[in-house]
Amino acid sequence: MEGLTPGEKIKKLRLDLGLKQDDLTNEEVSKCLISMIERNKRGLTWSVAKIVADSFNQYYKSMNKEITPEFLMETEIERVKKEFNEEVQYIQTLLKAGKIDTKLMTPIFDKLLGLVNQWKLRKEKAEVLLLRGEFYYSTYQYNNSIKDLTEALEYYIEEKNYYLVAYIYNYMGGNYQLLMSIDQAINYYTKAYDITLEHNTDNKERIRLQTTKNLVVCFRKMKRYDIAIQYINGFKDAKWKDLILYQRFNSEIMLLEANTYRDMTNYVRAEQVYKKLLEIKDELDKDVLFLTYDNYAILLLEMGKVDSAVKKVSKAYELMDKVLPYFRLGLIFTKSKCHIKSGRLSKLFETLKEGIDLAEEVNNIEMFINFNFAYAQMYISLKNYENALKHIKTVEKYVIQNNIKTKEYDLNIFLAEVYYKAGETDKGLEYMLKNRKDYFDLQNLK
Amino acid sequence: MKKIKSVLVSLLICSLVFVNSSGVITKYSNLNNIENKTVLGYNFILLNDPPPSIG
Numbered sequence: 001m002e003g004l005t006p007g008e009k010i011k012k013l014r015l016d017l018g019l020k021q022d023d024l025t026n027e028e029v030s031k032c033l034i035s036m037i038e039r040n041k042r043g044l045t046w047s048v049a050k051i052v053a054d055s056f057n058q059y060y061k062s063m064n065k066e067i068t069p070e071f072l073m074e075t076e077i078e079r080v081k082k083e084f085n086e087e088v089q090y091i092q093t094l095l096k097a098g099k100i101d102t103k104l105m106t107p108i109f110d111k112l113l114g115l116v117n118q119w120k121l122r123k124e125k126a127e128v129l130l131l132r133g134e135f136y137y138s139t140y141q142y143n144n145s146i147k148d149l150t151e152a153l154e155y156y157i158e159e160k161n162y163y164l165v166a167y168i169y170n171y172m173g174g175n176y177q178l179l180m181s182i183d184q185a186i187n188y189y190t191k192a193y194d195i196t197l198e199h200n201t202d203n204k205e206r207i208r209l210q211t212t213k214n215l216v217v218c219f220r221k222m223k224r225y226d227i228a229i230q231y232i233n234g235f236k237d238a239k240w241k242d243l244i245l246y247q248r249f250n251s252e253i254m255l256l257e258a259n260t261y262r263d264m265t266n267y268v269r270a271e272q273v274y275k276k277l278l279e280i281k282d283e284l285d286k287d288v289l290f291l292t293y294d295n296y297a298i299l300l301l302e303m304g305k306v307d308s309a310v311k312k313v314s315k316a317y318e319l320m321d322k323v324l325p326y327f328r329l330g331l332i333f334t335k336s337k338c339h340i341k342s343g344r345l346s347k348l349f350e351t352l353k354e355g356i357d358l359a360e361e362v363n364n365i366e367m368f369i370n371f372n373f374a375y376a377q378m379y380i381s382l383k384n385y386e387n388a389l390k391h392i393k394t395v396e397k398y399v400i401q402n403n404i405k406t407k408e409y410d411l412n413i414f415l416a417e418v419y420y421k422a423g424e425t426d427k428g429l430e431y432m433l434k435n436r437k438d439y440f441d442l443q444n445l446k
Numbered sequence: 447m448k449k450i451k452s453v454l455v456s457l458l459i460c461s462l463v464f465v466n467s468s469g470v471i472t473k474y475s476n477l478n479n480i481e482n483k484t485v486l487g488y489n490f491i492l493l494n495d496p497p498p499s500i501g
Contacts, residue, residue, distance in 0.1 A: 171501070190475050194460075210498075217495045220493060255495075259494075261467070295494050324497075326497045327497075388494040
């Protein structure tokens with residue numbers, strides 16, 4: 001029977017038993033359909049295979065034998081798997097090349113998931129969920145990505161495929177970081193690092209470099225510069241074998257080191273590292289060079305050197321087309337700061353608008369909120385409370401919708417400030433009090 | 447009673463010193479355990495840092 005198509009298999013079994021095509025039919029399966037299947041003109045579906053197997057089993061029962069639909073479909077499953085692999089490879093190539101087309105990819109994912117569910121293919125299902133999780137990540141749909149990756153993760157943990165478990169943990173961290181759940185991000189990055197250590201996986205070097213860098217960024221976000229420096233030093237002290245990979249991460253770590261010293265107000269040391277990076281600018285990735293100019297400009301602004309900062313911003317703007325939107329958002333913010341320092345208000349509003357539009361386009365929630373807050377602060381300083389409130393209310397909607405705890409504090413203070421200054425003092429007080437906890441339940445006290 | 451107390455305290459100190467002196471950091475989870483609990487209290491700051499490295 002091996003190598004026979006499902007149709008050929010049915011024909012052989014039928015003739016062995018001396019049956020006619022009519023003997024395999026019922027209300028749902030016609031003689032014509034059986035004939036077409038036997039001649040390989042039609043594929044065999046699960047429901048038809050079940051009916052045909054039941055018909056055969058009426059005869060096989062007396063011989064103590066049984067035919068299963070799976071047996072009839074065996075080669076069909078291989079065909080489905082082949083089709084599946086081709087589609088998966090196609091999507092993988094597109095994702096790798098950064099050619100992400102939602103309209104093209106969504107129906108393919110739907111079809112693939114339909115196939116794996118119909119044929120109960122667990123391994124393939126995990127594969128397609130992992131792929132879709134990556135697709136969602138690159139299209140900024142972080143919650144959807146987490147959902148798919150979690151399901152894929154369950155399978156790979158069960159299968160003890162620690163290579164992919166570490167890979168997915170790191171991806172989960174990325175999703176949570178961009179959703180501003182920094183505690184969860186740290187948790188997953190740490191897990192990814194530790195899994196490679198425990199199981200000595202083949203991707204250990206890459207994952208350890210990636211997670212170390214990601215953790216530095218997370219701890220910087222929490223203003224835990226001491227821990228960030230600890231990880232940076234850990235990176236420097238470790239012996240990395242993959243030198244090409246190391247070089248790439250080394251420049252990013254250097255940039256983070258400079259940023260950390262800057263934020264610790266150790267300007268001298270920060271400037272030394274930025275200069276060191278610019279000395280090797282021809283060897284740097286465009287992204288890193290872009291960020292170096294951008295962050296160096298922030299340092300110069302803090303040092304009061306506005307003109308020099310503007311020059312660095314223009315240098316970064318020259319590279320604007322060569323970097324992803326994520327990088328551009330930060331620079332737009334730096335440019336806004338330059339406008340404030342040089343007192344160019346009309347330019348400032350223009351730049352902030354550019355930022356809000358881009359943040360919305362790429363679904364960068366954090367930047368979208370930051371730009372709206374910046375707008376609000378500007379309007380408050382101009383005593384235009386109505387417009388300020390509009391921007392704060394936009395943030396409030398986002399904070400509630402996405403349950404962003406980390407922006408609640410700023411949000412309440414902004415609301416309190418704007419209501420207070422607009423003369424609605426009771427409302428202002430109400431928002432102010434949201435930021436301190438109740439020490440007693442005073443409701444019943446008269 | 448005082449003696450027992452002082453013995454216990456010195457034992458505790460010894461064990462702490464031992465952990466510290468031999469505490470080579472092998473796992474990131476060891477490094478982060480204490481810190482994780484404090485995360486939610488922070489109001490995160492705006493950064494122009496690189497995005498996460500994944501994939």
